[in-house]
Amino acid sequence: MNIVFMLLITMGLVTGIFTGKMQAINEAIVLSAASSVERILGLIGIFTMWLGVAKVAERSGLLQLFTRIIQPFAQIFFPSIPKGHPAMGAILMNLTANLFGFGSAATPFGLKAMEELQKLNANRESASEAMCTFLAINTSSVTLIPTTIIAVRAAAGSANPTEIVGTTLIASAAATSFALIADYWCRTFLKRRR
Numbered sequence: 609m610n611i612v613f614m615l616l617i618t619m620g621l622v623t624g625i626f627t628g629k630m631q632a633i634n635e636a637i638v639l640s641a642a643s644s645v646e647r648i649l650g651l652i653g654i655f656t657m658w659l660g661v662a663k664v665a666e667r668s669g670l671l672q673l674f675t676r677i678i679q680p681f682a683q684i685f686f687p688s689i690p691k692g693h694p695a696m697g698a699i700l701m702n703l704t705a706n707l708f709g710f711g712s713a714a715t716p717f718g719l720k721a722m723e724e725l726q727k728l729n730a731n732r733e734s735a736s737e738a739m740c741t742f743l744a745i746n747t748s749s750v751t752l753i754p755t756t757i758i759a760v761r762a763a764a765g766s767a768n769p770t771e772i773v774g775t776t777l778i779a780s781a782a783a784t785s786f787a788l789i790a791d792y793w794c795r796t797f798l799k800r801r802r
Contacts, residue, residue, distance in 0.1 A: 620633065621633070647763055647764075661710075661755075663713075665708065665710075666713065674704045674707065674708075675697075675700040675701055675703075675704050678700060678703060678704065678707075679696070679700055682696065682699060682700055682703065683696075685741055685745065685788065686699065686738050686741060686742070688728070688736070688737060688738050689725075689728065689738055690728075693724065693728070694720075694724045695721055695724030695725050695727075695728060695738070698717050698718075698720040698721035698723075698724055699717075699721045699742055701714075701717040702714045702717035702718045702721055702746060703745065703746075703749070705717060706746065706749035706750075706751065707749070707750060707751065707752050708751075708752060708753050708755070709751050709752070709753045709754045709755035709756060709757075709758075710755065711755075711756060714746075714749075718742075718746055721742060722739060722742070725738050725739045725742065726739070737795055740791060740794075740795070741788075741791050744787040744788065744790065744791040745784060745787060745788065747787065748780065748783035748784040748786070748787040749780060749784060750777070750780045750781050750784045751776055751777065751780045752773075752777060753773060754772060754773065754776040754780075757772050757776065758770055758772065758773075
């Protein structure tokens, strides 16, 4: 990726030199740097607020409540995980945090889930079925409140930054459904080929 970005920057500079538009490139660099700093400063407050909400939800037991609600559904998708295993707890906390759009809070739970799933993995050289299913669900993750997108839209001056909630819910639900179908199909297809 570093090579690709280096090539893009080099090609842009070379093109600017040969077309005589270095002044325009310099102005664009300075303006982009200034606007990115303004955007970041605007996002810091919003992200701080949402991370605070995530921490309150975690400490108040709201995340644990939703974890208990989704546990029966999770057991269907992860039949190889023994009841009461720490992997299931980490998976449920990750899914709950993602459900509320708390990606930063979900990441440690996701890492812990993979660590615990690796302990259950008989073949250390490849991912287990549970690991693949978790990755598919985590990557697509159904989101009720897309806090990051709301924050970006608010920082960009959107008149209604929360109007994205409905479409995000539909899109993420469709993505998760497709991910689960693809995961199931790949698993059964590969078992038949063995």
